[in-house]
Amino acid sequence: MKNTSAATDMHEFKNHDLVDDFGKPGIRYEKRPAHMPDGKVAEGLYNAWIWLDNPGQFNSYTTDMVKGVILAMRAASNARDVNCVVFTGVGDKAFCTGGNTKEYAEYYAGHPQEYRQYMRLFNDM
Template identity: 70%
Template sequence: MTTWRNHDLVPELTFREIRYERRPCKGPNGEPVEGLYSAWIFLNNPKQLNSYTTQAVKEIILAFRKASNERDVVAVVFTGEGDQAFCTGGNTKEYAEYYAGRPEEYRQYMRLFNDMVTAILHCDKPVICRVNGMRIAGGQEIGMACDFSIASDLARFGQAGPRHGSAPDGGSTDFLPLFVGVEQAMLSCTLCEPWSAYKALRLGLITDVVPVLRVDGRFIPNPLV
């Protein structure tokens, strides 16, 4: 019997600010397929709308590396805890308390952020962004690094930084024009007005939209659309 080598950067890693799960893949009949799994990576900060801290960024990098290395994992689902947000970007509390006034420290943080985006782009398995609420600011940027995006029909998409005096420099100026064209990208990065899930789908930003509201056990479309 072949003994495979462990190529994880940090063996026996314990995650604190994200959650990593392996779930059996299911076939067309709804039954589990023996020996095949999907890796689910959850941003685990629902009280702060799944904003990511420095520690979470490091854990996301390692989680995507782990998913790439697991031989029986065939896909990755990247999502957030709860039903309010996939991710709303960097943790503003940490920004205010630590990074404000420390430009060299923030430069190091942005290097780490770029490494996170690279880890998603370079994942050996297809990555599905499961958008369960807001995908705003840095959350939009890491979401666009995924291969596919499936959104709740209650989800919202957009930028936030320029409205508060910062630039959308985590990937939006790279990714958005490719998805939606230069004009819509400039509009989003200037006005920071959120888009509905259906507008994001119409513009080509995401792959599909699914209903999440239930009435009498049946899914119904977002009644506000």
């Protein structure tokens, strides 16, 4: 479906459906061994690390990144061997500056139904 508004550059609408693939661009997920207070590895237990990986834009999140975070959090929640989630950002400038305003302007300005679908995803995050 094409955006037919003369005020925009004819962008495709965003896909707001979740699929079971949290390997979205801009999201990294990794299970790392958990450690005891004495530093020894806690056998069979892991910490799930989820990174926002968009340092060039201060880790601002896109629609695909929001979907990736939701799915990564679900995967960590459903894994019986995960006891902790570390949610962080790549780079040394910012954890996250919020939503990607460039994407908002291109895909959601003047399209309240599309933005409503995005906000449903955001609220799940």
